Amino acid sequence: MEETDWAIHRIAALAGTTSRTLRHYDSVGLLTPSRVAGNGYRHYDQAALVRLQRILLLRELGLGLPAIAAVLEHQESAVAALEAHVGWLRSEQERLARQIASVEETIASVLKGKNIMAENMFDGFDHTQYRDEVEERWGKDAYARGDSWWRGLGATARADWKERQAALNRDWIAAAAGGASASSPGAQELARRHVEWLASIPGTPASAPGGDVRGYVTGLGAMYVADPRFGANYGGEAGATFVRDALALYAEQNL
Amino acid sequence: MEETDWAIHRIAALAGTTSRTLRHYDSVGLLTPSRVAGNGYRHYDQAALVRLQRILLLRELGLGLPAIAAVLEHQESAVAALEAHVGWLRSEQERLARQIASVEETIASVLKGKNIMAENMFDGFDHTQYRDEVEERWGKDAYARGDSWWRGLGATARADWKERQAALNRDWIAAAAGGASASSPGAQELARRHVEWLASIPGTPASAPGGDVRGYVTGLGAMYVADPRFGANYGGEAGATFVRDALALYAEQNL
DNA sequence: GCTTGACCTTGACGTTGCGTCAACCTTTAG
DNA sequence: CTAAAGGTTGACGCAACGTCAAGGTCAAGC
Numbered sequence: 001m002e003e004t005d006w007a008i009h010r011i012a013a014l015a016g017t018t019s020r021t022l023r024h025y026d027s028v029g030l031l032t033p034s035r036v037a038g039n040g041y042r043h044y045d046q047a048a049l050v051r052l053q054r055i056l057l058l059r060e061l062g063l064g065l066p067a068i069a070a071v072l073e074h075q076e077s078a079v080a081a082l083e084a085h086v087g088w089l090r091s092e093q094e095r096l097a098r099q100i101a102s103v104e105e106t107i108a109s110v111l112k113g114k115n116i117m118a119e120n121m122f123d124g125f126d127h128t129q130y131r132d133e134v135e136e137r138w139g140k141d142a143y144a145r146g147d148s149w150w151r152g153l154g155a156t157a158r159a160d161w162k163e164r165q166a167a168l169n170r171d172w173i174a175a176a177a178g179g180a181s182a183s184s185p186g187a188q189e190l191a192r193r194h195v196e197w198l199a200s201i202p203g204t205p206a207s208a209p210g211g212d213v214r215g216y217v218t219g220l221g222a223m224y225v226a227d228p229r230f231g232a233n234y235g236g237e238a239g240a241t242f243v244r245d246a247l248a249l250y251a252e253q254n255l
Numbered sequence: 256m257e258e259t260d261w262a263i264h265r266i267a268a269l270a271g272t273t274s275r276t277l278r279h280y281d282s283v284g285l286l287t288p289s290r291v292a293g294n295g296y297r298h299y300d301q302a303a304l305v306r307l308q309r310i311l312l313l314r315e316l317g318l319g320l321p322a323i324a325a326v327l328e329h330q331e332s333a334v335a336a337l338e339a340h341v342g343w344l345r346s347e348q349e350r351l352a353r354q355i356a357s358v359e360e361t362i363a364s365v366l367k368g369k370n371i372m373a374e375n376m377f378d379g380f381d382h383t384q385y386r387d388e389v390e391e392r393w394g395k396d397a398y399a400r401g402d403s404w405w406r407g408l409g410a411t412a413r414a415d416w417k418e419r420q421a422a423l424n425r426d427w428i429a430a431a432a433g434g435a436s437a438s439s440p441g442a443q444e445l446a447r448r449h450v451e452w453l454a455s456i457p458g459t460p461a462s463a464p465g466g467d468v469r470g471y472v473t474g475l476g477a478m479y480v481a482d483p484r485f486g487a488n489y490g491g492e493a494g495a496t497f498v499r500d501a502l503a504l505y506a507e508q509n510l
Numbered sequence: 511g512c513t514t515g516a517c518c519t520t521g522a523c524g525t526t527g528c529g530t531c532a533a534c535c536t537t538t539a540g
Numbered sequence: 541c542t543a544a545a546g547g548t549t550g551a552c553g554c555a556a557c558g559t560c561a562a563g564g565t566c567a568a569g570c
Contacts, residue, residue, distance in 0.1 A: 018557085020558065021558095064555075
């Protein structure tokens with residue numbers, strides 16, 4: 001009989017890991033000691049060492065402990081597991097690539113003085129979380145249209161568009177807070193700018209050649225009041241009501 | 256006064272996140288409610304909404320909450336923080352690229368029937384954790400030499416080399432277990448194969464033109480006994496002793 | 511026989527960013 | 541009055557250990 005039996009610190013050093021890790025692997029059942037002495041000390045033999053080697057190899061490849069356990073139990077499907085893992089690694093890499101692009105875009109915008117992070121960035125098209133409701137309200141492909149339009153813009157164009165929106169929102173809120181009436185010249189001028197702004201979004205009636213601009217603008221105003229997520233842009237329900245009324249009047253008289 | 260003040264669920268929906276997240280941001284001090292009512296309910300105003308927008312924007316870029324807090328507090332250094340973040344993202348991407356390459360190499364080896372995961376993978380050169388000691392024993396650049404040699408090999412060559420090593424280890428252990436003496440013909444033949452195997456590693460005296468093969472092989476045998484990490488390849492100390500003696504005799508008589 | 515030091519053990523907390531109950535109020539609508 | 545929403549504060553869970561903490565074991569030196 002050889003004395004092929006090491007204390008925990010030994011194989012740890014032998015395999016290039018720590019005793020804590022071995023205890024962890026024991027506790028999760030990934031690698032149990034080949035022998036536990038009466039005093040509770042863990043001992044490992046060559047077979048355990050080989051298994052440990054494999055575990056560490058797979059860990060270096062980025063697999064999680066459950067995945068490693070699975071690979072070691074069902075060695076036949078090891079290749080399939082590894083290939084699935086490569087797929088996951090690739091998707092992670094792509095995600096990182098997108099993040100890098102976004103961050104650099106942001107840096108460039110900030111350097112150009114475009115305060116991307118400065119204003120209210122709310123609107124009905126650029127955020128994905130309302131997909132279902134946007135589709136429900138405006139038709140199945142309204143969301144897709146709005147989204148593709150939005151994604152088609154460069155970072156600068158997006159920033160420009162958002163800034164025009166933010167300016168509009170500010171002015172609407174100021175006008176409402178100032179106690180102006182929806183029919184006042186100031187409110188009507190804002191309505192004109194608002195419609196102009198809407199017309200810059202392709203795919204809506206406001207920008208289509210023979211679109212029902214009037215109905216669209218009136219309906220949109222109603223939505224600002226009905227939906228607090230849009231109404232938020234205008235200072236809440238009261239502000240949204242003001243905007244709706246001004247838009248309705250403007251649409252009736254000018255569109 | 257406007258009623259620009261929303262309940263927690265409102266801004267959550269408004270910003271596309273959850274109330275739990277907002278409570279979390281409150282608890283970590285990243286975003287405190289603009290007002291807390293007598294009943295404990297959190298309320299947020301437009302300023303809070305704007306801040307939340309920025310937080311979520313930065314979060315999408317992959318920044319951690321402490322980093323986000325730092326960026327928002329010191330807006331001047333925002334660009335620097337973002338650039339540092341890009342650097343980290345790039346390093347992560349490189350790490351993933353290396354992992355992908357390794358996993359694919361492993362898959363290819365397994366498919367070729369090379370059981371990379373099947374045998375004892377111990378030797379003095381392929382693992383990095385003994386760098387200090389290898390350098391101490393064999394000189395400052397021994398490690399670097401061994402490592403660069405090893406890394407210069409392709410996956411297939413590595414697997415081949417490891418298999419030859421594993422076969423040698425097996426045979427040594429079998430011979431020692433069989434009770435053979437170090438001077439027996441079997442042991443001496445193993446010693447010959449061992450030296451041959453060593454000679455396949457460039458940068459050692461065994462492969463150098465005028466190297467001190469004799470001293471090298473004898474010293475290596477001593478190390479197998481002295482260091483359990485190497486001795487493990489030969490069935491522990493007894494096995495390593497057998498190998499050392501056989502190598503010493505072989506070196507004396509043939510080198 | 512005792513001390514020292516090295517090594518072992520079993521907890522248990524910390525890490526990152528919330529998701530997900532759980533137990534318990536409040537407010538609002540019917 | 542009651543039920544349905546929605547709010548609150550805990551507290552656990554996740555991944556894989558690092559890092560104390562408190563305390564047993566063992567070989568060696570006095």
